[in-house]
Amino acid sequence: MKLETKAKSLTGKLTIPGDKSISHRSIMFGAISHGQTKVNRILRAEDVTATIRAFQSLGVKIDDKDGIIYIQGQGFEGLKPANKPLDMGNSGTSMRLMSGILAGLEFETKLIGDASLSRRPMDRVADPLKLMGAKISGQGEACLPPLKIQGGHLQAINYQLPVASAQVKSALIFAALQTKSNQVSEIVEKELTRNHTEEMLQQFGGELTVSGKRIRIRGGQKLEGQEITVPGDISSAAFWIVAALIIPGSNVELQNVGINVTRTGILDVVTAMGGKVEIYNQTAIAATLKICYSTLKSTRISGDLIPRLIDELPIIALLATQAEGETVIADAEELRIKETDRISVVSDILKAMGAEVTPTADGMRIRGKTNLHAPHKVIDTHGDHRIGMMTAIAALLVQEGEVVLEGSQAIKTSYPTFFDDLKGLLGTNKEEGQWQ
Ligand code: S3P
Secondary structure (H helix, E strand, O other), X not given: OEOOOOOOOOEEEEEOOEOHHHHHHHHHHHHHOEEEEEEEOOOOOHHHHHHHHHHHHOOOEEEEEOXXXXXXXXXXXXXXXXXXXXXXXXXXXXXXXXXXXXXXXXXXXXXXXXXXXXXXXXXXXXXXXXXXXXXXXXXXXXXXXXXXXXXXXXXXXXXXXXXXXXXXXXXXHHHHOOOOOOXXXXXXXXXXXXXXXXXXXXXXXXXXXXXXXXXXXXXXXXOEOOEEEOOEOHHHHHHHHHHHHHOOOOEEEEEEEEOOOOOOHHXXXXXXXXXXXXXXXXXXXXXXXXXXXXXXXXXXXXXXXXXXXXXXXXXXXXXXXXXXXXXXXXXXXXXXXXXXXXXXXXXXXXXXXXXXXXXXXXXXXXXXXXXXXXXXXXXXXXXXXXXXXXXXXXXXXXXXXXXEEEOHHHHHHOOOXXXXXXXXXXXXXXXXXXXX
């Protein structure tokens, strides 16, 4: 599709769609709990649909009535063998977290995914789950999908995570819940990562203790269905935060943004760069953010900050092209195994648009401030939603020529209303752009 260029400014209010991580987990916790779970404001996007369909294939009754999702959970024991492979589409979160659930079930399940997911390593979850007693096979050393999981009879684990990953941590929590009630698992994180699984486990009546990076969890716990309201996804809000900061004259208000502290690294970075962000109407889980165009300076992004903004790094790289000085992103080698190798794909796109970006083994160095121009080639998302959205925001700065995006469909995995929301903030009401 042809992207919008030469943006004058972004203005107005926007309610941010539901958090993807919390939406997945609402379905998962609902399915393994007893009784009804009601989910308000779930993210309507392909990744979450993959999780819903997978649990329906495992025999869970899930209904969508008047925009609310109802899940009739019957505990882990209510999950039944699926009569076809579970298709996780593009969703790494679905595949990795569900592996932890399936690891405890005494039947075989096959998990498949699209081309991008089929290139992503599953050994990070398969290895510890095998130590707990599950039988898991994938392709090659990295245990690539398709995966076969034959679960049952899990033993508690004492495990130091070799990578900072909420997905792996969460899979192990789901597996640990299925050990016997006299067994306690201990999971130690490499760095603190998003803690939605820990928080939601307690919300569903479960218990675990967290001290720093150490999590202890007892097996055999019975969870109870709940009512959940999903806050907006700060990872989706990030595109508008950056757009408002870099397009002169912008002033936007983003409502219902989830502000769990394990996710708010982008706000710390923006503040360090001199960006104007105000937070108000704050509740325990969400807030309104007001952002306006700002003069920005470079910063360093590394260490324990990385897991708090891992999904925002593509759009933060764009932000850095508009800041004075050299911004360094380091300790972010995990970016190489996301939906694409985001270090190389982001560097290539921004360089094609005239930015000074040097990819490194574990991040990027970006020197600003540069005027972005139209690339001399079509930009391809390579099936990565966040690459598509980053390119669409970068295109807004282009003053001459066209920016054409191939594979914009990928954006639907996490943010199907992205282009409508963009039009709303631009104040343009042109005919619908064609997804392609
Ligand atoms: C997620 C965790 C992160 C993140 C992903 C969603 C989650 O992955 O990149 O988009 O919901 O647990 P890792 O935990 O593998 O870094």
